[in-house]
Amino acid sequence: MSQFRPLDPLGIQRVVKQKGVLPQQADVLDPSLPIAEDELLIEVESLNIDSASFHQISEASGGDPARIEKQVLELVARRGKHHNPVTGSGGMLIGRVVQVGPAFPVAQKPVRVGDRIATLVSLTLTPLQLRKIRKVHPKIDRVDVEGHAILFASGIFARLPEDMPETVALAVLDVAGAPAQTRKLVQPGNTVVVIGGGGKSGLLCLYEAKKKPGVRTIAVDYSREAIERLNGLSFADQIIQADARNGVEVMEKIWNATKGAMADVVINVANIPETEMSCILAARPNGLVYFFSMATSFTRAALGAEGVGADVDLRIGNGYTEGHADLALQILRESPELRRIFTESYS
Numbered sequence: 001m002s003q004f005r006p007l008d009p010l011g012i013q014r015v016v017k018q019k020g021v022l023p024q025q026a027d028v029l030d031p032s033l034p035i036a037e038d039e040l041l042i043e044v045e046s047l048n049i050d051s052a053s054f055h056q057i058s059e060a061s062g063g064d065p066a067r068i069e070k071q072v073l074e075l076v077a078r079r080g081k082h083h084n085p086v087t088g089s090g091g092m093l094i095g096r097v098v099q100v101g102p103a104f105p106v107a108q109k110p111v112r113v114g115d116r117i118a119t120l121v122s123l124t125l126t127p128l129q130l131r132k133i134r135k136v137h138p139k140i141d142r143v144d145v146e147g148h149a150i151l152f153a154s155g156i157f158a159r160l161p162e163d164m165p166e167t168v169a170l171a172v173l174d175v176a177g178a179p180a181q182t183r184k185l186v187q188p189g190n191t192v193v194v195i196g197g198g199g200k201s202g203l204l205c206l207y208e209a210k211k212k213p214g215v216r217t218i219a220v221d222y223s224r225e226a227i228e229r230l231n232g233l234s235f236a237d238q239i240i241q242a243d244a245r246n247g248v249e250v251m252e253k254i255w256n257a258t259k260g261a262m263a264d265v266v267i268n269v270a271n272i273p274e275t276e277m278s279c280i281l282a283a284r285p286n287g288l289v290y291f292f293s294m295a296t297s298f299t300r301a302a303l304g305a306e307g308v309g310a311d312v313d314l315r316i317g318n319g320y321t322e323g324h325a326d327l328a329l330q331i332l333r334e335s336p337e338l339r340r341i342f343t344e345s346y347s
Contacts, residue, residue: 005035016030045144050087118158167347194217221242
């Protein structure tokens with residue numbers, strides 16, 4: 001009998017419920033050993049939980065770390081992965097590779113036993129088994145754990161860089177898709193509005209957008225802490241304090257800021273639901289609205305745009321873009337301002 005399961009690049013054999021679907025759509029995964037011939041086995045050190053998911057779990061737990069810990073353990077035990085049923089999102093993990101299947105595509109994805117990596121695929125499709133939680137870090141959406149996870153041959157990951165603290169690198173890699181997509185979407189001369197601009201993904205998007213010639217950036221956030229973080233940054237041309245759940249308020253403030261021209265590109269990285277209309281109303285006719293936030297409802301966005309007669313290009317965020325990990329880490333190497341903020345917040 002082989003010591004490995006059969007080849008299965010998409011992890012379909014890991015699905016317990018419902019059979020016939022991919023791991024991300026499954027209710028329950030099987031994280032048990034042995035691994036398949038083309039899988040990686042990772043000893044997990046930390047989960048970097050998606051901001052929308054951690055926010056929901058924290059609210060449901062009254063902000064109590066012990067109750068957050070209990071919810072995370074119960075969720076993973078029940079589903080065999082960290083897949084929040086309320087937000088539909090997961091996060092990513094950091095850990096050490098302890099076994100490489102003989103058929104894992106190491107030529108395309110170089111890796112060896114002992115490498116410390118961050119997975120760049122969602123925890124919603126990553127088989128995960130936790131033995132214990134060592135510590136909850138509510139301010140940075142992180143949970144230190146003991147357990148193992150399995151990465152499929154189709155999965156992507158990044159080796160942790162040596163020139164910055166691992167917690168800082170993890171925070172950046174967690175949202176690496178956002179600035180990479182921003183680079184593709186923003187054109188020279190655009191006015192770019194970032195909803196949730198004071199968060200980690202918002203800051204990276206503002207910086208990347210501002211690198212294009214003639215771009216004007218407008219950051220929208222609600223909390224005083226976020227506004228203070230944005231003040232004085234060289235790549236945030238204007239800062240607006242507003243509740244993104246109030247579409248009319250945001251529309252009026254963007255109208256005033258742009259003298260009625262509105263935004264060419266609106267990027268939503270807010271971690272709360274019901275922010276779709278503020279993005280749609282902030283965009284000019286035929287403008288582009290990019291929903292990177294995992295709290296986004298496609299139904300609210302599509303029907304909301306139709307309801308107000310807004311002819312805008314609605315796009316759902318894709319967390320993967322080729323080269324996104326390297327691009328996001330390079331931003332921190334380029335920007336002393338961001339390096340300082342991320343180091344102070346996530347070290």
